[in-house]
Amino acid sequence: MEFYMARRSLRHAVATTTSLVLIAAGVTVGLGASVAQAAPACALNQSVTDSWAGSLGTPYTVSKEVVGDGKVAAGQTVTYITKVSGSGALVNQIRDFHPAGFQLVKARLNVKWLIGDQKWDDVTKTVVVGNNSVVAKGGGWTTAGGGVIALETTYKVPDNAVVGTQLDSGAGTNIVLAAGDWNINPMGVCVTIRQPNPVEAGAGSLEDMGFGSLNSGSGQVFGSLTDPQGSMTNVISGVLGNVLGNMS
Structure with missing residues (x-):
């Protein structure tokens, strides 16, 4: 596993008796100066705990999980939850590193402010979308009193994702x-691309025929059924036009 720690190298962390614990598939592995840590096997969740000189020896944890069974078809959506917790310091950034080609659909943030309760807020329009990353920034969210900072990100998987491929991700x-400042990428939190189920495959076929997306509910033809200005004649003409056009 390769750790990218800005302004704090792994060598420095070991030299200052940093404790790094990787929990992968229920197995805890200690990382010492003489231990070469391989990339973890793909899992639905991973957690890394670290303490260093700057934290005065107190631990902080970054964890990430895939919501659901970790299997998704090309063109469908997948959701991750990234969390940060620790010993009382403030956190002003939480980052999700996603596989290449994934497109952000929605982002929600759940944090503990110094004053007030925790709740989910939609931050889709305020997160910073970068190179295979989504970053939520704030003035400072506390980890005191068991406070947990959580970022939930939902992505659309590329239409050309190859069935059987395992795609890794990271957090920071x-x-x-x-x-x-701490990034763990890759982290061993993976999704596996599966075959589309009959409903997903059927929706894709209808879209190819020009009927619009069943997911959005705003197809070119079916949308007319809910248009008070439309008419059944226009709907029938639209259906015939799409079918005959695709047969030519």
Whole structure:
């Protein structure tokens, strides 16, 4: 597993007796100066706990999980939840690193402010979308009192994703402490591309015929059924036009 820790290298972390624990598939592995840590096997969730000189030896944890069974068809959506927790310091960034080609559909943030309760907020329009990453930024969310900062991200999988492929992802955060900027990418949190089920395959076939997307409910023809200005004649003409056009 390769860890990218901005302003804080793994060598420095080991030299300062940093404790790094990787929990993968229920197995805890300690990382020491003489241990070469291989990339973890793909799993539905992973968790990394670290303490360093800047945290005064107190631990902080970054975890990530795939919602559901981790299997998704090309063109469908998948959701991840990334969490940061620890020993009381503020967090001003939480990051999700997604597989190449994934397109953000929705992002929600659940944080603990110094004053107020935790709740989910839609942050789709305010997150920073970068190179295979989505970053939520804030003035500072506390980890005191068991506070957990959580970022939920939902993506559309590319239409050309290959069945059977396992796609890895990562996570990161910025803890407001010396050397608290921390990325773990890849992390071993994977989704597997599966065959589309009959409903998904059928929806794709209808879209190819020009009937619009069943997911959006705004197809070129079916949308006319809910248009008070439309007429059944226009609907029938539209259906025949689409069918005959695709037969030619």
